[in-house]
Ligand code: NFS
């Protein structure tokens with residue numbers, strides 16, 4: 107283990123390895139080097155028993171000091187830190203959802219500028235789902251009410267009224283569970299305020315109360331991101347299958363290369379649009395044209411809707427700049443390593459920050475003004491064209507590695523594939539395949555990269571193992587980024603890695619959709635960015651409705667094999683709360699409290715049906731995920747047999 111942590115070649119991505127090798131003695135540092143320098147990391151922090159919530163701290167729990175100075179015990183400190191993590195994630199996703207909501211409000215009020223409703227079908231579907239009437243009303247009128255409901259979900263203060271986006275999108279049994287446990291949130295902002303207060307020094311010391319508040323907070327994360335996805339689809343279109351390619355080989359030596367990095371499509375859609383219009387300006391500057399490419403979840407957003415190729419995922423963001431071929435890296439919010447600026451200064455690359463609360467010293471700052479969005483997009487592209495003129499050809503070295511990608515599987519797109527087989531009950535195609543044993547179940551792969559495990563290795567090993575065992579796989583976020591880069595998002599991968607059952611299932615979808623698709627279906631279905639994890643959960647909900655069962659009986663699991671961010675904590679927590687077993691490939695900072703560990707790994711299952719599994723070893727993790735699916739299908743079979751034998755309803759327990 108100690109040896110492993112000293113190896114800077116901590117990745118299996120061949121393009122990243124190539125850049126790491128070329129920059130070995132260059133003195134240009136990346137996260138891979140800083141991770142090695144950081145060893146050994148603090149064991150108190152790893153166990154979660156370090157508190158710096160008040161200025162008397164930091165307090166660490168040691169043999170000599172079994173409590174913090176204020177008397178806080180390890181379980182209070184661990185649970186309080188956990189809630190703070192969930193809060194950070196929830197705030198980020200909700201801030202993202204709020205940004206889109208406010209742009210939609212401008213459209214509804216008649217001053218959307220360059221923004222307009224692209225997908226009025228989705229607007230109607232969302233409206234109907236959340237209880238807004240559509241009959242005989244214009245898009246503008248409907249949008250006004252949809253935005254109104256979204257704004258209430260952010261701001262409602264009254265007790266007894268709960269977030270609409272939660273209440274109306276989960277199955278009733280799950281909402282009842284939330285109400286029973288007193289964790290149904292009234293609104294996002296109210297819950298965030300409560301939670302911040304609850305974690306102040308001298309507030310809540312009860313670990314169980316703190317953990318439940320983490321779950322309530324995480325449910326706000328679900329609401330914020332569901333709003334973000336729904337409104338983004340209305341604004342820019344619901345994704346449909348799209349063909350592209352991924353990894354650093356998408357950089358073009360003779361073109362202006364613009365990397366779009368961050369999370370929010372509000373800005374990146376405009377930059378892509380501006381770049382398409384400005385090809386001539388680039389040619390006048392001596393380039394063959396302009397190429398946009400994505401990093402992290404902004405990359406996923408523009409891949410899904412515009413076919414923009416993913417350049418790389420979270421961990422290798424600095425390495426992309428080290429190719430010497432990125433002219434501008436345009437960033438919006440979240441997961442942007444401050445280290446990109448230092449690397450950029452060794453090249454001609456311009457880092458362009460765009461959002462008032464995300465600035466990096468020495469970077470270019472172009473204030474992204476939604477009222478003149480396209481014009482701001484053009485300004486940004488112009489900076490990239492100017493930078494191209496300064497590019498030093500002797501420093502350019504592009505790894506010639508890229509893979510074909512078939513992406514764009516929104517739930518609607520996925521449902522259409524299924525409907526070609528069974529138009530009356532699309533999701534029955536999946537549940538039947540599970541009943542017959544053709545599929546072992548469904549797994550969502552989500553989340554980040556984390557140097558505590560080898561970059562991309564856990565993502566890829568576990569997915570291949572599950573595919574071999576006939577698990578239908580959907581993916582989001584940087585997990586999807588791994589699969590794009592490593593060639594798992596295309597039909598060749600089906601041939602290479604799918605078990606016979608999964609192969610037959612995908613072939614059936616392919617055959618039924620012949621002529622409609624540009625390309626054969628991939629091994630793994632890319633469902634979008636991290637905020638689009640709600641698309642995957644909606645799939646689980648549809649399966650539950652088809653089966654007429656509560657979520658804990660649905661053979662659906664989730665895995666974040668390389669979780670890193672606070673957002674991963676909040677996402678994992680709501681998945682568990684909403685009934686799904688969740689594997690996490692790094693150990694979160696909780697071991698310092700056996701009580702909190704017990705709640706996460708065991709008690710959660712009794713209460714919610716979902717639970718956490720922590721396992722760093724990818725082969726052991728694969729087995730755990732397969733077992734979790736196996737347990738659900740086995741139990742369901744037994745319950746069905748019992749119901750037939752005794753002529754009763756199928757037991758609702760899990
Ligand atoms: Ni999700 Fe996407 Fe990636 Fe992790 Fe960061 S980009 S929002 S947090 S690192 S998957």
Ligand code: SF4
Nearest residue numbers: 157160163165174176
């Ligand atoms: Fe220490 Fe208590 Fe302050 Fe935390 S809140 S830093 S445990 S005194």
